[in-house]
Amino acid sequence: MSAPDRYPPLPETDPGLRQRNVALVDLLDRVLAGGVVIAGEITLSVADVDLVRISLRALIASVSSLTAEPATEPTAEPAGEREWEP
């Protein structure tokens, strides 16, 4: 799978970027992991899609880190290690 640093940088000044990121993550949850699974002749396997989802999230993360305000110390544990499992 692709390393996050391979991704081209995106513009960081888009004011709607955060909202758009959130919407994209919601979309990924559904479009890549949902929908009826039927075998096509050329079909992405579920494993592929999981990889894709992870790499896209890595992309979003790299964009988010560009736009995030200066980080404060996290006040709670990160929301879910299990996130990254298939």
Next chain:
Amino acid sequence: MTYTWLYAIAPADTGTPPPDTPGGVAGEHPRTVGAGGLLALVGSVPAPDFDADLLQRRLRDPQWLEPAVRAHHRVVSATGGRALPVRFGTVYRDDDRVRALLTEHAEALRTALARVADRTEWGVKAYLDQARLDQARANEARTSGDAATDPGPGGPPDDRPGTAYLLRRRAARDRDTRDLADAAARARQVHLALTGLADRSTEHPPQPPEATGVRDPMLLNGAYLVHRSREAGFARAVRDLGEQHAPALRLELTGPWPPYSFVDLPTGDGAP
């Protein structure tokens, strides 16, 4: 030469996509293929670009993938919620194979369609609302004359500022742990309450702060299949639950979505 990208499967009386339907994953105009009393919403995509190898590679290219995911979603949504969304990346050699699929799986597809008929999917996410929680606590401390912040007789002696600092740090950490546990329990209650109002419900993994850009931890990423006649009540319930669990939780409602999360085929190969 082209392949056939499959977007969604709809009842036969759905009709054909209007000319202003947004373009598909290859910018193509979506069309329909009918068989077995069903319609498949498809698009013709250029064969070399969508060969297995190239498709796998393009999938790793976010510049291609994000617009493609959005295009897939737009075409699925253009059916007005009457269709079964198909998993992104399902491609056939030609229309005949799509017709064969519709005929072969007609029963299972019709059953799956009936399960989501007149229903839409709604997403509800719950976050720990640290900022509002801190604000509420500060207000409370002010109105009660700062008594709440007085460490009391058990507090550290004034001549040991280092110890006092460490104790304050520990108290803050304990409080944060309690806040998170309390908010997580509240998120469970929200999910149970909304499940009671929905035909079906499921949960996606919580999205990590790095992916959303929202630093507060996400404690619920729920999906709910709701009948159209109950949509208003569902939205009202989300608002009421949001008020009930403030300031600990912040709820976010998204939708209506096509029923992506509720399309399991009762039989047939490849069903999850």
